[in-house]
Amino acid sequence: MSATVTEKPTPAERRRTPSRLASGRMANAGRARNKTAKKVSPRHQRASITLTVLMTLMLLYCLVPLFWLLVNASKTKEHLYNSFAFWFSGPFALFDNIGQVLTHGDGIFVRWFLNTVMYVVVGAGGATVLAALAGYGLAKYKFPGRRAVFAIILGALAIPGSVLAVPQFLLFSGMGITNTPWSVIIPSMVSAFGLYLVWAYASQAIPDELIEAARIDGAGEIRIFFSISLRQLAPALITVLMFAVVATWNNYFLPLIMLSDPKWYPLTLGLNQWAAADSSVGGVPIPHLVIAGSLLTVIPISAAFLYLQRYWQSGLTAGSVK
Amino acid sequence: MTDASISSSSHTADRIRARISKEAQPAKGEFRKNKRNWSGWWFVGPFMLVFTLVFIAPLLYAIYLSLFRESLIGGNAFVGFGNYMLALKDPKFWDATLRVSIFLLIQVPIMLFLAMFAALALDSARLRWVPFYRLSIFLPYAVPGVVAVMIWGYMYGSQFGMVADLNNFLGIELPSPLASNLIMVSIGNIVTWEFVGYNMLIFFSALKAVPQELYEAAEIDGAGTFRTIWSIKLPQIRGAILIATLFSIIGSFQLFNEPSIMQSIAPNAITSYFTPNMYAFNLSFAGSQFNYAAAIAIISGVITMVVAYAAQIVGNRK
Numbered sequence: 290m291s292a293t294v295t296e297k298p299t300p301a302e303r304r305r306t307p308s309r310l311a312s313g314r315m316a317n318a319g320r321a322r323n324k325t326a327k328k329v330s331p332r333h334q335r336a337s338i339t340l341t342v343l344m345t346l347m348l349l350y351c352l353v354p355l356f357w358l359l360v361n362a363s364k365t366k367e368h369l370y371n372s373f374a375f376w377f378s379g380p381f382a383l384f385d386n387i388g389q390v391l392t393h394g395d396g397i398f399v400r401w402f403l404n405t406v407m408y409v410v411v412g413a414g415g416a417t418v419l420a421a422l423a424g425y426g427l428a429k430y431k432f433p434g435r436r437a438v439f440a441i442i443l444g445a446l447a448i449p450g451s452v453l454a455v456p457q458f459l460l461f462s463g464m465g466i467t468n469t470p471w472s473v474i475i476p477s478m479v480s481a482f483g484l485y486l487v488w489a490y491a492s493q494a495i496p497d498e499l500i501e502a503a504r505i506d507g508a509g510e511i512r513i514f515f516s517i518s519l520r521q522l523a524p525a526l527i528t529v530l531m532f533a534v535v536a537t538w539n540n541y542f543l544p545l546i547m548l549s550d551p552k553w554y555p556l557t558l559g560l561n562q563w564a565a566a567d568s569s570v571g572g573v574p575i576p577h578l579v580i581a582g583s584l585l586t587v588i589p590i591s592a593a594f595l596y597l598q599r600y601w602q603s604g605l606t607a608g609s610v611k
Numbered sequence: 612m613t614d615a616s617i618s619s620s621s622h623t624a625d626r627i628r629a630r631i632s633k634e635a636q637p638a639k640g641e642f643r644k645n646k647r648n649w650s651g652w653w654f655v656g657p658f659m660l661v662f663t664l665v666f667i668a669p670l671l672y673a674i675y676l677s678l679f680r681e682s683l684i685g686g687n688a689f690v691g692f693g694n695y696m697l698a699l700k701d702p703k704f705w706d707a708t709l710r711v712s713i714f715l716l717i718q719v720p721i722m723l724f725l726a727m728f729a730a731l732a733l734d735s736a737r738l739r740w741v742p743f744y745r746l747s748i749f750l751p752y753a754v755p756g757v758v759a760v761m762i763w764g765y766m767y768g769s770q771f772g773m774v775a776d777l778n779n780f781l782g783i784e785l786p787s788p789l790a791s792n793l794i795m796v797s798i799g800n801i802v803t804w805e806f807v808g809y810n811m812l813i814f815f816s817a818l819k820a821v822p823q824e825l826y827e828a829a830e831i832d833g834a835g836t837f838r839t840i841w842s843i844k845l846p847q848i849r850g851a852i853l854i855a856t857l858f859s860i861i862g863s864f865q866l867f868n869e870p871s872i873m874q875s876i877a878p879n880a881i882t883s884y885f886t887p888n889m890y891a892f893n894l895s896f897a898g899s900q901f902n903y904a905a906a907i908a909i910i911s912g913v914i915t916m917v918v919a920y921a922a923q924i925v926g927n928r929k
Binding site: 335336337340341343344347348350351352354355357358361373374375419420422423425426427429430431432433434435438441442452453454455456457458459460475476478479481484510511514535538539541542546556557558560561564565576579580583586587590591594595598 | 756905
């Protein structure tokens with residue numbers, strides 16, 4: 290990786306967007322690695338049956354619950370109770386269930402979905418931007434207070450997040466922003482893990498000479514960041530974004546503490562509220578909607594995750610897992 | 612386990628610490644050309660602003676809160692370490708701490724063993740369709756914890772689910788996974804399902820970074836598969852094993868989502884003080900005992916840090 294990124298971008302490369310550039314490099318690096326691995330490695334052997342069987346068992350363990358979700362999301366409420374749980378039964382009601390999920394309670398599910406998208410776009414997007422700026426700043430600038438910044442982040446990180454939940458709520462409550470989107474978005478914008486990844490990556494991938502050359506050409510620090518450094522950081526940023534998106538989409542604890550009005554709920558909290566109707570006294574159980582709603586919650590994040598995950602390994606091996 | 616950002620941020624701390632100690636002797640030429648000036652703050656400033664608001668201020672506030680006690684007459688009174696003394700003698704708190712400790716000692720080794728097995732299998736060159744296995748085993752990590760608990764909760768249930776079907780099919784009455792004697796196993800299974808793929812990928816990425824020359828040398832020396840695993844692969848990825856372990860320790864002590872969501876389907880098996888985190892949460896939001904909850908959370912945090920630190924010392928010892 291470092292070999293490719295230390296090259297100065299050619300004019301042709303400069304015209305490409307950072308992400309395309311990154312994926313191009315990634316693919317090349319991957320291909321090159323695979324090729325050499327095949328040539329050099331004497332370890333390529335026949336597939337082991339024992340290993341295949343054991344790994345398939347593990348695969349089933351991981352996928353069967355998701356299969357269960359798909360199967361049961363396509364059953365009517367009646368068939369949920371009296372049919373074999375792991376195969377389709379009765380009329381195929383998937384689309385009917387989805388329709389009901391989207392219209393139940395005046396379309397509150399759609400609202401939850403849009404809330405979640407908003408939290409992810411602003412929260413995870415903001416986390417990536419802040420981590421990119423700060424990681425780069427720590428890696429490439431020596432400024433007064435730099436060590437103090439390190440020490441503070443480090444010290445605070447050693448503290449489990451649950452310690453902070455209650456005082457966070459009380460502080461936000463004092464500021465009058467609990468039960469608003471800000472109470473979920475602002476804490477989501479801090480990704481110390483992201484900061485670390487960007488920092489580790491920027492230290493290796495952006496040569497000081499490149500920045501210095503731009504300075505001699507008269508570019509300002511902010512301009513250097515946006516026109517030169519950002520594209521070099523692209524692979525790390527995609528990794529940071531993936532983590533932040535998954536964490537924000539799946540967040541439960543934080544909105545549970547901060548939000549009391551269902552109209553600001555994300556999907557996770559909303560689904561839990563629907564599920565609670567199953568067991569609460571006097572509530573009308575709607576398990577078919579909970580299950581179909583869960584499926585609708587899982588699909589977008591799985592798709593985004595499968596799309597982004599290929600960059601994860603390259604981001605991790607770029608400096609973290611050594 | 613609570614959300615990944617919290618947990619992963621804590622194991623990050625560890626790696627940053629390692630980095631900083633390296634930085635004590637800066638690499639030759641580093642910063643040579645970058646003048647010492649304030650422009651770095653343009654980049655670090657925005658992060659630090661938000662960080663102060665969501666991390667530092669609440670932490671200081673938690674410490675402040677834990678030193679006071681709300682009383683019916685006289686409002687808030689300073690009690691020093693009174694809340695801490697109370698917490699240290701609170702059987703509910705120790706019950707919760709013991710429960711997550713047992714969870715840590717049983718669930719974490721099983722999960723990490725499975726993850727390591729899968730990573731070694733993917734890396735072994737004796738398995739076909741490696742990307743397919745890797746993605747499928749990793750996929751549960753993307754499933755929201757709430758949905759994971761619901762799916763498993765329904766499957767555990769006696770109304771419609773796996774256990775109900777097994778009971779019908781075999782004509783017997785299996786012990787319910789939601790009974791109080793099995794609830795920890797059931798929760799452990801959900802946590803394992805959610806995180807085994809994540810840990811597998813940490814191990815797998817580290818295995819990919821092991822230099823090829825080592826394998827060639829081992830082959831020349833006539834080392835077999837298991838010998839290579841034991842003498843080369845495992846020692847080479849010790850850092851990744853340590854990280855995954857620390858991550859799991861913190862996750863176990865913070866256990867909240869799974870038992871909290873399952874409480875509605877297993878109300879008799881899961882108490883309001885099932886884990887330290889649940890206890891602090893319920894004290895605050897059901898009982899309005901914010902001061903005492905802050906003390907509980909801080910003690911629990913200190914215990915977590917001590918255990919994580921101990922694991923690190925053991926892990927770094929050769």
